[in-house]
Amino acid sequence: MPATDADVVGVVGAGQIGRSVAHAFAERSPVVLVDRDPAAVDDAIAAIRRAHMGRVLRGATTVSLDTVMGNLRCATGIRELGKATLMIENITESPDDKLELHRELHRVAAAEAVIAANTSAVPLAFLAGAHGDRTDRLLGLHFMMPVVEIRCLELIRHPATSPAALTATRDVLERHGLSAVEVGDAPGFVSNRLLMLLVNEAAAVVREGVAGAREVDAVLQGCFGHRLGPLATADLIGLDTVVRSLQVLQRFGDPVKYAPDAALLDLVAAGRLGRKSGIGFFAYGAGASPPTTHRSESDQGAHSR
Ligand SMILES: NC(=O)c1ccc[n+]([C@@H]2O[C@H](COP(=O)([O-])OP(=O)(O)OC[C@H]3O[C@@H](n4cnc5c(N)ncnc54)[C@H](O)[C@@H]3O)[C@@H](O)[C@H]2O)c1
Structure with a gap:
């Protein structure tokens, strides 16, 4: 299934995994990549360029470098994420910092957006505190590195996550060639x-x-x-x-x-x-x-x- 015009993916955190997530989605959709550290943003752009050139040279993809770089927009403020239909948080593995950022995401996200945490171990039950009466749109996406190659991930369901948010997310993942194993919420999930x-x-x-x-x-x-x-x-x-x-x-x-x-x-x-x-x-x-x-x-x- 091809990606649709409606897919705009917001990625917060341009570190090791955030840049890899942005790369995978930018092969098919517009991506807004945000990090508070401008150096991390610059590093991420260079790393995505290098990784994608490698993929093209190895014959691992037919998507051109121009397409990927053309789909990628980078910023240092999360207000830039406003139009994203799927927001993926990938900041440092600090529960308290993540909670604070999720409060901001809750404020800037469009009503129909899904908000996903990409965390190694922080339970969604902890982050749910930031989402007020909108825990229905909170879920976890635990990606593996490098995302363009390891196309399997954990999709984590909070008890309040709505079936609509799960279905919409599965559809976006599928349109980007990613397949998810759905698991319940617990510290560290399964992996x-x-x-x-x-x-x-x-x-x-x-x-x-x-x-x-x-x-x-x-x-x-x-x-x-x-x-x-x-x-x-x-x-x-x-x-x-x-x-x-x-x-x-x-x-x-x-x-x-x-x-x-x-x-x-x-x-x-x-x-x-x-x-x-x-x-x-x-x-x-x-x-x-x-x-x-x-x-x-x-x-x-x-x-x-
Ligand atoms: N490294 C992996 O293989 C991997 C895989 C899956 C999930 N994760 C999880 O993903 C998250 C990120 O991991 P990583 O390895 O990329 O970490 P990292 O330390 O490489 O990168 C974290 C990035 O988040 C940015 N950041 C921190 N606070 C921010 C804020 N408030 N707003 C915007 N940007 C902020 C930092 O500037 C940094 O660039 C962690 O929760 C980690 O457990 C990591």
């Missing part, structure tokens, strides 16, 4: 309730010297068929975001089970945030030996990351 435990324990294995990062990932890739190992996945997400997600899971879930491992805290304190800083569990960039992507025989031809 990060599980993934964050795996990443945290993998970090502990490395800290204890049981195995190196490469070996830990090789076990999960080779023996269990994971496309990317847990530590390379953590580097891709951003180790600061991983730690914040664990802390959110502690706050809204179990403070003991989700306590971030010292290895993660030490890497973040040292500024080793993963791909975005050039080094995390693995090193990236010229001369480095980054983690490999595992593709099983049955996986040949499928997408990879």
Whole structure:
């Protein structure tokens, strides 16, 4: 189903995932990308341009770079989002900052707009406090990176989310080649309730010297068929975001089970945030030996990351 003229997607937060979300929607629809930090906006434009040129060169898309960049409008104030029919919030994983921003989104959103939170772990029940009597239009969209390649996401339903908002959102996702698995509201939903435990324990294995990062990932890739190992996945997400997600899971879930491992805290304190800083569990960039992507025989031809 092609995208319609009616789809205008607002994306707030132009960091790691926000820019990737904006890229995926801008392949087919007008997108307004907002971040309060002008440097993040500039970085995002450059990153989307690079990522899309790569896709064109690999033959992964027939959508031209001009189309994507022509669909993208960037701003630093959220009033620019006024016309969006779907607003996707992707700001830093801080529950209190998100709550504040959701209050603003509630004020600027058109009556018919759907407001989505893209969060690793913050429950919608917490954000619902910002939406007054309009919790019917609040839901969660938990995307995976890079969104143009990992086209599956979690669609999170709050008890008050209306069937109309769910249907409208599913339709927009489908028009953009994205498919959602619908789940209920809980800290970390399904994906990060599980993934964050795996990443945290993998970090502990490395800290204890049981195995190196490469070996830990090789076990999960080779023996269990994971496309990317847990530590390379953590580097891709951003180790600061991983730690914040664990802390959110502690706050809204179990403070003991989700306590971030010292290895993660030490890497973040040292500024080793993963791909975005050039080094995390693995090193990236010229001369480095980054983690490999595992593709099983049955996986040949499928997408990879
Ligand atoms: N990184 C991932 O793979 C991933 C995947 C799915 C979901 N998430 C979730 O998405 C959210 C963003 O993650 P990220 O990795 O992109 O973080 P990030 O730190 O890379 O980017 C966050 C961006 O939000 C901006 N921001 C912060 N407060 C703002 C405000 N009030 N108004 C406008 N912009 C604001 C910052 O300037 C920054 O550019 C988090 O909640 C995270 O848990 C991340």
